[in-house]
Amino acid sequence: MEHTQDHADTWRLLRLLTAGRRARLFAALPVTLVAVLAELAPFWLLYRAIETLIAAPQALAAMLYELAAWLAAALLLKYLAYGGAYVLSHHAAYDIMAAIRCRLVAHLARAPLHWLHERGAGALKQSVIQDVERMEAFLAHHTVEIAAAVMAPLCVAALLFWVDWRLALAVLSVGPLALACSWGFMRGAGRDHDQFSRATAELNNATVEYVRNMPVMKVFCRAAADFRLLQRRLEDYYRLAERITRRTVPGWSLFTSVLGAHLLLLLPLGAWLHGRGEVTAAQVAVAVVLGAGVFRPLLKVSRFSMEMPEIFAGLRRMAPILRLAEMPRLPAATATGPLQVALSGVDFRYRGRPILADVSLTLAPGSFNVLVGPSGSGKSTLAQIVAGVLAPQAGQATLNGRPAAALADDERARLVAFATQDVFLFSGSVRDNLCLARPQAGEDEIRRAVRVAQAEAFILGLPAGLDTRVNELGARLSGGERQRLAVARALLADTPLLVLDEATAFADSMTQRAFFEALRATYADKTVLVVAHRLYGIERADQVLILEAGRLTGRGTHDSLLRESAYYRAMWRCEALGVAWTLARPAADTGGEGEPTPFAEMTNG
Numbered sequence: 001m002e003h004t005q006d007h008a009d010t011w012r013l014l015r016l017l018t019a020g021r022r023a024r025l026f027a028a029l030p031v032t033l034v035a036v037l038a039e040l041a042p043f044w045l046l047y048r049a050i051e052t053l054i055a056a057p058q059a060l061a062a063m064l065y066e067l068a069a070w071l072a073a074a075l076l077l078k079y080l081a082y083g084g085a086y087v088l089s090h091h092a093a094y095d096i097m098a099a100i101r102c103r104l105v106a107h108l109a110r111a112p113l114h115w116l117h118e119r120g121a122g123a124l125k126q127s128v129i130q131d132v133e134r135m136e137a138f139l140a141h142h143t144v145e146i147a148a149a150v151m152a153p154l155c156v157a158a159l160l161f162w163v164d165w166r167l168a169l170a171v172l173s174v175g176p177l178a179l180a181c182s183w184g185f186m187r188g189a190g191r192d193h194d195q196f197s198r199a200t201a202e203l204n205n206a207t208v209e210y211v212r213n214m215p216v217m218k219v220f221c222r223a224a225a226d227f228r229l230l231q232r233r234l235e236d237y238y239r240l241a242e243r244i245t246r247r248t249v250p251g252w253s254l255f256t257s258v259l260g261a262h263l264l265l266l267l268p269l270g271a272w273l274h275g276r277g278e279v280t281a282a283q284v285a286v287a288v289v290l291g292a293g294v295f296r297p298l299l300k301v302s303r304f305s306m307e308m309p310e311i312f313a314g315l316r317r318m319a320p321i322l323r324l325a326e327m328p329r330l331p332a333a334t335a336t337g338p339l340q341v342a343l344s345g346v347d348f349r350y351r352g353r354p355i356l357a358d359v360s361l362t363l364a365p366g367s368f369n370v371l372v373g374p375s376g377s378g379k380s381t382l383a384q385i386v387a388g389v390l391a392p393q394a395g396q397a398t399l400n401g402r403p404a405a406a407l408a409d410d411e412r413a414r415l416v417a418f419a420t421q422d423v424f425l426f427s428g429s430v431r432d433n434l435c436l437a438r439p440q441a442g443e444d445e446i447r448r449a450v451r452v453a454q455a456e457a458f459i460l461g462l463p464a465g466l467d468t469r470v471n472e473l474g475a476r477l478s479g480g481e482r483q484r485l486a487v488a489r490a491l492l493a494d495t496p497l498l499v500l501d502e503a504t505a506f507a508d509s510m511t512q513r514a515f516f517e518a519l520r521a522t523y524a525d526k527t528v529l530v531v532a533h534r535l536y537g538i539e540r541a542d543q544v545l546i547l548e549a550g551r552l553t554g555r556g557t558h559d560s561l562l563r564e565s566a567y568y569r570a571m572w573r574c575e576a577l578g579v580a581w582t583l584a585r586p587a588a589d590t591g592g593e594g595e596p597t598p599f600a601e602m603t604n605g
């Protein structure tokens with residue numbers, strides 16, 4: 001029942017996506033009919049030739065030229081008609097595909113950031129590229145092939161009835177017989193097909209994972225057999241394939257054999273009718289020839305029915321993208337003045353698993369805030385909520401009092417710049433990448449952002465400086481260099497709020513300190529939220545927030561947290577010991593059990 005509803009919805013979606021563009025597709029159908037009729041013309045010519053051969057053999061030679069001319073004309077017509085039908089269907093297909101892609105991309109452009117983030121690039125690529133591509137075969141080829149496959153048996157049947165209705169019935173009776181024979185074997189094929197699709201998808205995923213992990217497997221010298229998931233999926237796949245083969249092959253063989261068994265009925269009947277003088281030898285001969293291929297085109301339809309579920313699945317994957325237009329977006333606000341950032345009672349779950357619980361905070365305009373906490377405590381999730389990339393499931397995350405995740409893209413982009421550790425660089429020059437948010441940024445602004453992001457030295461070292469191309473043909477940048485570019489790009493966006501989610505992972509302790517100091521001195525008006533793993537340089541932050549297991553367990557300045565938070569003290573001790581070891585190893589003696597010594601004090605003497 002649910003299945004039927006799914007199918008009905010998918011057909012509705014297909015009709016909607018092809019609306020206003022189906023005329024050429026429909027125009028291809030009568031042209032296909034002409035091609036099918038032209039394909040049958042040789043049989044009619046054969047009939048006339050046999051009739052002449054039997055009635056007046058001496059007249060056949062004179063007729064041959066005429067027959068050859070008709071045959072050539074029929075072939076030419078068939079070629080032209082099929083050509084025309086395919087041209088029409090291809091035009092319609094590419095027109096429809098382009099319209100679907102434009103529609104998908106237009107909807108994606110309206111998609112909220114958190115929605116794009118949750119779906120992932122792979123799934124979106126699958127919908128916009130592969131799923132639309134798959135429709136090409138359906139629209140451009142299958143429409144003509146299926147129309148021909150359905151029209152041809154109907155035309156042959158009509159021709160057979162014209163030849164003789166009894167011979168026609170003898171030929172056509174094997175169709176229902178073949179279906180009845182195969183039905184028993186084919187029962188449950190739909191369920192098998194669903195299971196097979198699932199097994200294929202699982203095998204594909206396991207194969208991709210295996211291929212991705214090959215370098216790791218090699219490092220640890222593991223054989224393919226040690227990759228249990230792939231082995232299990234392969235076993236499942238082969239077991240299912242064997243079961244389906246055992247079940248369907250006898251049915252399929254019986255189906256095709258019975259389809260070809262029309263001669264068993266036709267020959268005795270033809271001989272009997274001929275004996276009684278009710279049909280001519282030419283009629284029997286033509287019925288034999290026509291009967292041999294009457295159902296063959298229908299086999300194409302069964303191939304098509306196997307591809308249909310894949311095409312439908314692709315359409316269903318597009319549906320959520322096409323529903324995006326219905327998502328409510330806030331109209332742009334006119335508020336100016338300092339940006340107010342506030343979270344109150346924010347809860348967030350990933351697939352039901354609680355990640356953040358009852359988080360409330362405010363970021364004062366122009367303040368420098370650092371978020372620290374153990375790995376997996378939810379820092380990145382919180383940063384994404386502040387930036388409007390994710391929407392909280394409970395509570396409020398607002399910018400100027402308006403839900404951050406519901407802001408229109410242009411308004412959010414005016415307010416927040418967000419940089420993470422995963423950096424995407426477009427192919428183009430370093431300058432193009434930096435000026436993504438503000439193509440009109442001046443040379444001084446670019447230089448300032450680059451200097452603050454600690455990227456100046458490496459950009460100067462590039463072959464063409466800011467104009468070096470960043471892609472596989474140009475400079476290959478290290479992970480740290482790419483991160484610095486991402487930070488500079490966020491700085492250049494000139495937004496009142498800057499969220500850096502571990503975007504300073506490139507920096508060692510000294511570089512992080514230099515970066516924070518330059519950031520505060522150069523962009524004093526910005527409200528900054530930094531997710532940091534290293535503490536160095538955060539001593540002068542206006543607010544340090546401590547997140548543990550999804551809850552804010554501490555907030556305050558460096559000094560107040562050193563006094564009040566055991567976690568912060570412990571974290572600081574570890575970091576201070578690390579630097580003492582790396583910077584001052586020969587003389588290092590951190591004083592054993594005493595209170596940890598902050599780096600600034602250590603380096604000052």
Ligand SMILES: Nc1ncnc2c1ncn2[C@@H]1O[C@H](COP(=O)(O)OP(=O)(O)OP(=O)(O)O)[C@@H](O)[C@H]1O
Pocket residue numbers: 350351355373374375376377378379380381382
């Ligand atoms: N897209 C996602 N789907 C499901 N779970 C997720 C997703 N992203 C993060 N998580 C889970 O949410 C929890 C918090 O992740 P998050 O990245 O916010 O922590 P974090 O404090 O930034 O960690 P780290 O310091 O290691 O980067 C983790 O347990 C993680 O497994």
